[in-house]
Amino acid sequence: MLEGQPRVREGGGDVTFVNRFTTHAPDDEFERVFAEVCEFMARQAGFLGNTLLKHAEDEHSYINIARWRDIECFHKALAHPEFEPHVARLRTLSTSEPHLYRPRLVVSAGRGEQR
């Protein structure tokens, strides 16, 4: 697909963990606890990056998008003994709907300008 387009790539070993949260706590409290979870995750091997987004219209809805080098690193981070207390705190503030994905098509900004 889209062969010869260097800024588009298929596949790769990295995984993306997408988690939708419905909060029942104030935003600042949820975001403060979430930032602590990010602090922990960012110290784990294979962490590539993380973005917490808030729904533009639904005030109780967030989505988190976390990228990991591979599935093994991701599972290792989840199995870390310090992880469970973080998650337990998040559970007191929200419910979540987690899903794991693999990249199929990545398009970077600037492709249009290349043409």
Added chain:
Amino acid sequence: MLEGQPRVREGGGDVTFVNRFTTHAPDDEFERVFAEVCEFMARQAGFLGNTLLKHAEDEHSYINIARWRDIECFHKALAHPEFEPHVARLRTLSTSEPHLYRPRLVVSAGRGEQR
């Protein structure tokens, strides 16, 4: 939150459009049509990047994450006369669940190593 951590930032004018797709067509057909939509989107002003991901376990589930400079650019792209035919083709292959988000917390890889 996390003040003094240069690789973590809050807010910003950019928006992220997250769209979950349930497909009823072969992967290669859906991905080919999706790539054409990306080609169009990447030519529009304010396009920052796009990632199509496939669910690791559910073979009929994809999620697309598209970043735009601001909500105005995003709406302008959707209103472009060339956009509707692309979307119409996607609709013959899948159903979708679109949501618009704003960034709240962004953590880049490497923060852990900085400590």
